[in-house]
Amino acid sequence: MLLLIGAMTIGLILSLLAMGVFISFRIFEFPDITADGSITLGGAVAAVLLVAHVNPVLATLAAFAAGAVAGSITGFINTRFGINRLLSGILVMTALYSVNLHVMGKSNVPLLSERTMASVADTWGQAVLGASTVNLAGWAVNVRDLSVLVCCVAIVAVVGALLYVFFRTNLGTAMQAAGDNAQMIRALGVNVDNMVVLGLALSNGLVAVSGALLTQYQGFADVQMGIGMVVWGLASIIIGEALVGVRQLGFIIVGAVMGSVLFRLLVAIALRGGLNPNDLKLMTAVFVFCALVLPGLVRRMKRPRPVAATN
């Protein structure tokens, strides 16, 4: 039960990462590696502010702003200087490693007794339930874990809804169109470069919030915490798309959340089943590889002779 709650909580937190990766990879088809750096940046900014006794909500919002700046730098050097998309992300991600060390001042910032979103949720949960453990379907569950989970559900629901609403506005539809058909939206008077910058800012802002929440949940920020996170987000989206099967924005957002939680559950089960934690990133990469290659292979096997592409 503890395993389940923990996996769901982390899955929900990382679903914000998945939403961010969805904006860059799916809406803009922009392979934005910045996310590996900006998730750590979010964690670092939040941790440092929390140590300085800043309100946890403000610290999380500051993480969003920091991530947004990182993302817009990637967008800026890609659109203004014509640097390859992948390379733009790699440059900013590499630079962020130093930035993160400077922000934290060391490679790891622990949050021991600081007031975090997790501790606030714990306080509220204990106030509501009046106990520190609660019986849930026969298991004694720590109220802290439960209230953090509830808090994460609420945050993810709000962020997901905001994102959905955003993509229904004039600005949001223009952003989608900029990714879908740049020529078309340019002819309708939209500056596509600005849309890319804005989109990457939003994407990395979400990723940084994910990092900030992860830091508050696990109680520390670490300069290494971002490694391989883009692939993780991509895996969540792929699972999500398979789960919902509909290419509609609302469904894709819900799918990303479901995919992230499910993927984290699978990982937790695999780890408990004896998977060496050192192999985790390898398995994630192999999984994403298979998810990208298999659908094409299956299609080719179903149709032995190549058919002319019709569009």
Added chain:
Amino acid sequence: MLDIHHIHKTFNAGTPNEVRALQDVSLTIDEGSFVVVIGTNGSGKSTLLNAVAGSFIVDTGAIRLDGSDITAWSEHRRATKVGRVFQNPFSGTAPNMSIAENLALAARRGMKRGLGWALTRSVRDELRDRVRRLNMGLEDRLENPIGTLSGGQRQALTLVMASWIKPKLLLLDEHTAALDPKSADQVVQLSQDVIARDKLTALMVTHSMHQAALLGDRLVMMHRGAVIHDFSGSEKSRLRASDLLARFEDVRRADRLDESAAEMLRRTYV
């Protein structure tokens, strides 16, 4: 309305692939005029249209539209004044977005896009009306991704989008070239209707002699990056497709003459 003033454009300048696409083209189009541009392959007719749309900035010369000097304007800025339909039916619409969303995007062409709801009730009602007028039965499929429609349907919708907010200038770039004959006729008819109804100023490039003879009140023939003929008024209305073919034959003969003359001179003097 549109004043193209001695524009030049050379692609890949200084390389073996140098193409002098536009060589000193000047053209003035009056408000409400519907100008058809024809020309041989590589004559610069589409380049001329792209120069006006802002796909690239011309090397020299000036372009004025509706009282503003737009020579240095970016493509998206020109879109405040220019509506555009592309040759490729897939270029004018965002395939993964719904018909309604595509049209709503066009309803704000060149306007600021903030956090207002894109598909308000009034926009939705209006776009249903406009789509119904196409008589393609698309008004019941507004939520479908536009990528599921045929080329002809998408081109018709692109035309609706380009003219949703009355453009100062409508650019049609061989917009029926990629369509089957029936859809092409439909889109031509629709173009004519829209231009007549809204009294639009239009510049249309076509490869079809038939369309060139039939449409518009002025006809410009281009060859090797320059305007070689300009018919308007009664002269234009008397033109038939066969006359245009004859003109092209003249051009071809002159070209051959150039070559054979060069060959003769070379043999004599080199």
